[in-house]
Amino acid sequence: MEIYCTRPSCPRPQNHFPDLDNKATLKTAQQKYCTSCGMPLILVSRYLPLKLLGQGGFGAAFLARDRYTPAMRQCVVKQFQPSGDLNPQQLQIAQDLFEREAEVLEQLGSRHPQIPDLFAFFPLSVPKPQGGNEDQFFYLVQEFIDGQTLEEELITKGQFSEAESLEVLREILNVLKFVHDNHSIHRDIKPSNIMRHKNGRLYLLDFGAVKQVTAAGARAGRSTGIYSQGYAPPEQMAGAQVYPSTDLYALAVTVITLLTGKEAGELYDSYSNGWNWRSYTQVSDTLADVLDRMLLATPNQRFPSAQEVIDALTPSPTPPPSVIPPASQRRTRPRSKPAQVPPPVQPSTASPTMPPLTQPQSNPPVAATPIHPQPQSARPTSSVLELLGGAAFTGFEAGLLFTALRIVLGISSISIGLLIFIVGGLIFAQNRRLIEGKDLPIVGGLTLATVLFLAIRQNIPIPGVMISAVFAGAGAIAITALFQLIYRLLRRLL
Ligand SMILES: Nc1ncnc2c1ncn2[C@@H]1O[C@H](COP(=O)(O)OP(=O)(O)OP(=O)(O)O)[C@@H](O)[C@H]1O
Numbered sequence: 001m002e003i004y005c006t007r008p009s010c011p012r013p014q015n016h017f018p019d020l021d022n023k024a025t026l027k028t029a030q031q032k033y034c035t036s037c038g039m040p041l042i043l044v045s046r047y048l049p050l051k052l053l054g055q056g057g058f059g060a061a062f063l064a065r066d067r068y069t070p071a072m073r074q075c076v077v078k079q080f081q082p083s084g085d086l087n088p089q090q091l092q093i094a095q096d097l098f099e100r101e102a103e104v105l106e107q108l109g110s111r112h113p114q115i116p117d118l119f120a121f122f123p124l125s126v127p128k129p130q131g132g133n134e135d136q137f138f139y140l141v142q143e144f145i146d147g148q149t150l151e152e153e154l155i156t157k158g159q160f161s162e163a164e165s166l167e168v169l170r171e172i173l174n175v176l177k178f179v180h181d182n183h184s185i186h187r188d189i190k191p192s193n194i195m196r197h198k199n200g201r202l203y204l205l206d207f208g209a210v211k212q213v214t215a216a217g218a219r220a221g222r223s224t225g226i227y228s229q230g231y232a233p234p235e236q237m238a239g240a241q242v243y244p245s246t247d248l249y250a251l252a253v254t255v256i257t258l259l260t261g262k263e264a265g266e267l268y269d270s271y272s273n274g275w276n277w278r279s280y281t282q283v284s285d286t287l288a289d290v291l292d293r294m295l296l297a298t299p300n301q302r303f304p305s306a307q308e309v310i311d312a313l314t315p316s317p318t319p320p321p322s323v324i325p326p327a328s329q330r331r332t333r334p335r336s337k338p339a340q341v342p343p344p345v346q347p348s349t350a351s352p353t354m355p356p357l358t359q360p361q362s363n364p365p366v367a368a369t370p371i372h373p374q375p376q377s378a379r380p381t382s383s384v385l386e387l388l389g390g391a392a393f394t395g396f397e398a399g400l401l402f403t404a405l406r407i408v409l410g411i412s413s414i415s416i417g418l419l420i421f422i423v424g425g426l427i428f429a430q431n432r433r434l435i436e437g438k439d440l441p442i443v444g445g446l447t448l449a450t451v452l453f454l455a456i457r458q459n460i461p462i463p464g465v466m467i468s469a470v471f472a473g474a475g476a477i478a479i480t481a482l483f484q485l486i487y488r489l490l491r492r493l494l
Pocket residue numbers: 053054055056057058059060061076078116142143144145146147149188192193195205206
């Protein structure tokens with residue numbers, strides 16, 4: 001049997017013990033030591049590390065077997081191995097985080113079928129190979145999820161469809177709801193921390209960076225600076241207080257990387273300080289708007305809870321106003337069919353062997369902050385309908401103004417210049433949102449009244465005035481739509 005040495009500095013961690021191929025010997029053997037560094041291999045005389053699964057930020061994960069179970073159950077042994085360049089304070093934080101992972105797994109894992117169970121947590125002191133002081137290691141043993149992480153899945157099968165991404169989103173939202181309701185924040189949601197078991201069930205892994213949210217106040221909820229670049233929102237990167245919406249942001253980044261097959265860094269446009277993911281994929285408006293709101297930079301503008309995102313994804317005849325993200329986050333894009341939303345997986349039905357999911361607690365983990373509208377000045381883009389509506393308004397106005405200027409000044413270079421100037425001003429005002437929404441019919445109505453007054457005074461037939469204005473409006477819509485079409489075709493080709 002092969003046993004893997006867990007000492008980080010071991011030069012030859014693979015050990016072969018033919019006598020352990022015999023099951024009876026394996027169950028009763030006292031201890032085995034690494035032939036290379038002398039490290040005890042059977043951890044707490046129970047767990048047998050077989051191979052290295054991966055090396056994370058604070059340690060290594062090994063596939064192991066539990067020799068005290070009848071079928072030698074597979075499990076994952078995680079070892080705390082902070083990198084050598086940490087100062088004592090950082091080392092303490094790292095050690096605390098590792099212990100917290102154990103605490104959180106113990107509290108949550110046994111109560112949610114999509115969080116691995118904690119089997120054991122123990123320290124181990126062993127003599128250094130070269131003599132002298134002892135080395136101290138911490139081990140955490142947890143349920144082995146036999147499957148692939150979403151990061152691996154993305155590499156093997158390519159970008160996810162909308163339905164597949166929605167499934168991930170809904171399932172992890174359900175897990176996060178449970179985590180948040182139990183006063184914890186995961187703080188490291190990313191594709192490599194979500195695993196799909198061979199049976200199809202998704203699991204949320206790596207609770208090492210989980211931050212317990214206590215009622216004790218802001219300090220307790222502060223970020224310790226442990227996060228994954230690209231997935232962490234600004235408040236976490238700044239080391240400030242974290243919220244449930246901190247996890248929602250990282251989950252949205254995870255989903256857009258799955259949808260587009262691109263790395264988070266490629267999807268972030270630092271020039272406009274926003275996420276530019278819509279140009280790489282087409283999804284339903286509902287999903288796109290929900291993701292955009294989850295991705296807002298300011299926590300109080302995101303959905304405050306996982307439940308609110310779940311609600312926003314649930315089709316309803318009249319979408320709740322909070323679904324619609326501020327216009328600064330909307331990008332012009334083609335409309336597509338509504339999402340085929342798969343039904344949410346009810347965690348309590350997923351595993352008959354697990355106790356049912358506990359009910360969410362009534363008090364939220366952090367005070368839900370009100371959702372403030374985005375500042376008006378930061379809203380340069382608009383939806384297609386808005387754009388075409390604006391074009392109709394501008395064309396209609398141009399038609400009326402042309403009539404008015406013709407009556408007052410005749411057809412001259414001055415009247416044409418004035419027309420171009422006013423129409424340009426109208427386009428600028430709409431673009432800056434100085435006039436929008438209800439302003440448009442008011443401005444249009446006032447212009448129409450003025451032009452009709454001038455026309456009546458000059459005995460100009462009113463139907464002619466109206467027809468030219470309507471034609472100008474329709475022409476502007478057609479030209480704008482044509483430009484939109486050309487723009488999109490070019491964007492696809494490039
Ligand atoms: N419970 C588990 N079941 C199956 N495989 C696991 C489990 N936990 C971790 N792994 C595997 O071990 C690998 C290493 O996990 P670990 O949590 O130590 O680090 P990581 O997630 O890769 O990195 P980081 O700590 O930076 O997030 C993971 O990529 C995953 O493939």
